[in-house]
Amino acid sequence: MVGILLLLLLLTPPSATATAQLCGSGGNYTANGTYQSNLAALATSLASNASSSPQLFAAASTGQSPDAVHALALCRGDFANDTACRDCVTASFQDAQQACPNRKGAAVYYEYANTQQPGCVVGFSGDDGFLSPANGITDNATLFQSWNQNNISGDGTNNVVPADVLNLLTVTAQNAAADPARRYATTVLDSVPTLFSLAQCTPDLSAGDCLACLQRLNGMVNSTTSMRLGGRIFVLRCNIRFEVFMFFDQPTKRISPSSIAPAPAGKRRGIKPWAIAISVAAPLALIVFCCTLYRRRLATRFRKGTVRLGERSSHKSQGGDRELVWDMGADFSVYDFHEILKATNNFSQENKLGQGGFGPVYKGCFHDRTEIAVKRLASNSGQGFIEFKNEVELIAKLQHRNLVRLLGCCSHGDEKILVYEYLPNKSLDFFIFDENKKVLIDWNKRLAIIEGIAEGLLYLHKHSRLRVIHRDLKPSNILLDNEMNPKISDFGLAKIFTSNNIEESSTRRVVGTYGYMAPEYASEGLFSTKSDVFSFGVLILEILSGKRNSGSNQCGEFINFIGYAWQLWEEGRWTELMDVSFLSKCHSEQMMRCINIALLCVQENAADRPTMLDVIAMLSSETVIQREPKHPPYFNLRVGSEEASGTTTSYVTISTINAR
Numbered sequence: 120m121v122g123i124l125l126l127l128l129l130l131t132p133p134s135a136t137a138t139a140q141l142c143g144s145g146g147n148y149t150a151n152g153t154y155q156s157n158l159a160a161l162a163t164s165l166a167s168n169a170s171s172s173p174q175l176f177a178a179a180s181t182g183q184s185p186d187a188v189h190a191l192a193l194c195r196g197d198f199a200n201d202t203a204c205r206d207c208v209t210a211s212f213q214d215a216q217q218a219c220p221n222r223k224g225a226a227v228y229y230e231y232a233n234t235q236q237p238g239c240v241v242g243f244s245g246d247d248g249f250l251s252p253a254n255g256i257t258d259n260a261t262l263f264q265s266w267n268q269n270n271i272s273g274d275g276t277n278n279v280v281p282a283d284v285l286n287l288l289t290v291t292a293q294n295a296a297a298d299p300a301r302r303y304a305t306t307v308l309d310s311v312p313t314l315f316s317l318a319q320c321t322p323d324l325s326a327g328d329c330l331a332c333l334q335r336l337n338g339m340v341n342s343t344t345s346m347r348l349g350g351r352i353f354v355l356r357c358n359i360r361f362e363v364f365m366f367f368d369q370p371t372k373r374i375s376p377s378s379i380a381p382a383p384a385g386k387r388r389g390i391k392p393w394a395i396a397i398s399v400a401a402p403l404a405l406i407v408f409c410c411t412l413y414r415r416r417l418a419t420r421f422r423k424g425t426v427r428l429g430e431r432s433s434h435k436s437q438g439g440d441r442e443l444v445w446d447m448g449a450d451f452s453v454y455d456f457h458e459i460l461k462a463t464n465n466f467s468q469e470n471k472l473g474q475g476g477f478g479p480v481y482k483g484c485f486h487d488r489t490e491i492a493v494k495r496l497a498s499n500s501g502q503g504f505i506e507f508k509n510e511v512e513l514i515a516k517l518q519h520r521n522l523v524r525l526l527g528c529c530s531h532g533d534e535k536i537l538v539y540e541y542l543p544n545k546s547l548d549f550f551i552f553d554e555n556k557k558v559l560i561d562w563n564k565r566l567a568i569i570e571g572i573a574e575g576l577l578y579l580h581k582h583s584r585l586r587v588i589h590r591d592l593k594p595s596n597i598l599l600d601n602e603m604n605p606k607i608s609d610f611g612l613a614k615i616f617t618s619n620n621i622e623e624s625s626t627r628r629v630v631g632t633y634g635y636m637a638p639e640y641a642s643e644g645l646f647s648t649k650s651d652v653f654s655f656g657v658l659i660l661e662i663l664s665g666k667r668n669s670g671s672n673q674c675g676e677f678i679n680f681i682g683y684a685w686q687l688w689e690e691g692r693w694t695e696l697m698d699v700s701f702l703s704k705c706h707s708e709q710m711m712r713c714i715n716i717a718l719l720c721v722q723e724n725a726a727d728r729p730t731m732l733d734v735i736a737m738l739s740s741e742t743v744i745q746r747e748p749k750h751p752p753y754f755n756l757r758v759g760s761e762e763a764s765g766t767t768t769s770y771v772t773i774s775t776i777n778a779r
Contacts, residue, residue, distance in 0.1 A: 147223065166192065569738070579651075633669060663697055
């Protein structure tokens with residue numbers, strides 16, 4: 120790409136036509152010559168093509184060397200109409216030729232300060248590599264920065280700090296990279312003062328290249344510049360901006376400082392009003408305490424069809440009345456149904472986060488701005504009051520950083536509701552199986568997710584007050600917090616044991632999800648901690664590969680991904696398993712170790728599988744000697760297909776199971 124050596128013009132918006140015009144060092148063209156005519160033709164076509172494109176972007180070349188011209192134009196994602204975008208691109212080309220007369224290369228940035236008017240980016244060059252995306256994301260030649268000279272100041276209650284600005288820009292960059300259509304995102308941070316940010320890439324960049332380009336710009340924001348009243352950084356292929364006023368139209372996302380940068384336990388920002396009152400005055404604290412106590416007492420008085428925790432209750436079901444005893448801890452709330460309705464806007468479709476095996480999940484927000492996830496159990500889901508009680512009592516007693524936290528529950532007539540902490544990044548499957556979003560979790564994050572799930576399972580199997588077998592471990596049941604830390608969720612199918620003697624149990628009702636069930640459980644109903652270990656092994660393979668164990672078209676002739684993985688491991692071709700979005704030689708030993716662990720976990724014989732304690736030891740230490748895994752189940756079975764000889768390979772018959 121042509122080098123940009125000279126900053127010729129930096130005017131004061133909004134009255135000026137452009138924020139900056141940069142002239143290249145690629146030489147001059149002859150006035151009224153072929154290069155100039157090619158440039159004029161390209162300026163006209165790009166203005167038309169960019170404005171008519173849904174992506175508001177166009178790139179093209181015209182002419183033959185040495186008079187070939189390469190150019191691109193990108194309008195900001197919030198342009199209201201085609202005419203405005205076309206006018207911006209046309210004016211940019213004109214300004215570039217006036218500010219850089221007869222120069223073969225130039226870049227123009229329209230990005231007005233102190234106004235909501237959108238802008239555009241235009242660049243052209245005679246360099247043959249000018250339009251290469253690979254050159255664009257490492258470009259320093261077209262780099263331009265502009266910062267407001269005044270600093271942010273707040274009112275002392277929820278002042279923004281440098282970390283908030285950096286996290287805001289990170290979130291905005293991730294959202295822009297994850298937008299496959301436009302590579303554009305805007306975000307509002309509800310802080311003091313309110314901050315508004317924008318990130319955009321040229322849409323011909325891949326998600327990974329876009330994120331890399333934006334992360335590079337974000338890395339230029341330091342603790343000083345992050346506290347300015349506004350700032351912009353451009354290169355031709357991507358740009359970021361933040362201000363203390365709304366400079367774009369209709370933000371796509373609003374976030375709070377606590378949702379993107381939680382402080383350690385006991386040091387969280389955004390302290391609740393009642394906590395502040397307690398620290399200020401004892402009389403006021405007493406009032407708040409009494410009001411809170413009274414509210415909780417009212418909340419525990421359920422309406423029709425409900426129970427009070429800690430008491431016996433008769434609950435009608437198809438099998439008649441059942442007497443149940445609830446045994447809950449103190450850190451647990453029982454919510455009034457109308458409070459849940461208000462928090463979720465009457466379970467509106469806009470608040471729906473997804474559909475679980477036993478019913479939909481909604482986002483909610485209480486009057487104190489506490490965000491929650493509400494699991495509304497469907498009446499026809501198969502999970503009755505027994506399963507509901509099971510999940511409530513179980514999760515309320517489990518406390519671990521890698522388990523989702525249950526805040527409380529609600530029961531009202533046929534309504535059975537669980538209230539969880541809200542985790543903004545949804546579930547693991549949302550990332551690892553999406554071509555655009557998988558680039559947002561690099562190798563280090565994936566390894567941290569694997570280790571976090573392992574820690575959570577070890578707690579369930581060995582260190583919790585109850586001994587728990589999850590029985591439905593899969594990516595959609597692994598939720599991710601704002602720092603991508605994993606939390607195991609959905610304990611509706613879990614089995615609870617009150618003693619350490621849980622070597623093996625059996626059930627006539629096999630439930631779970633095909634593709635993650637251990638063979639002894641799927642065929643005979645036998646389950647143990649080793650059943651969860653098997654599911655964990657499948658989970659590792661999916662995290663590493665970005666492919667599903669079942670339903671994949673990339674398993675060769677095997678019926679699932681496990682058999683395919685085993686074959687590649689045996690042939691020394693394990694790198695073919697890895698997701699190409701993060702495959703790197705510098706982490707090859709860690710990657711190979713993880714595949715080895717995964718294949719140990721999915722061995723056919725349950726006795727051969729390691730415990731979760733063994734798994735964590737292998738993950739955390741390079742000195743622990745790993746065994747060679749034995750074959751997984753079904754590794755030698757193939758999907759039926761016609762051979763050239765006319766014979767067919769073995770067909771696999773799998774017995775019907777109660778899956779979800």
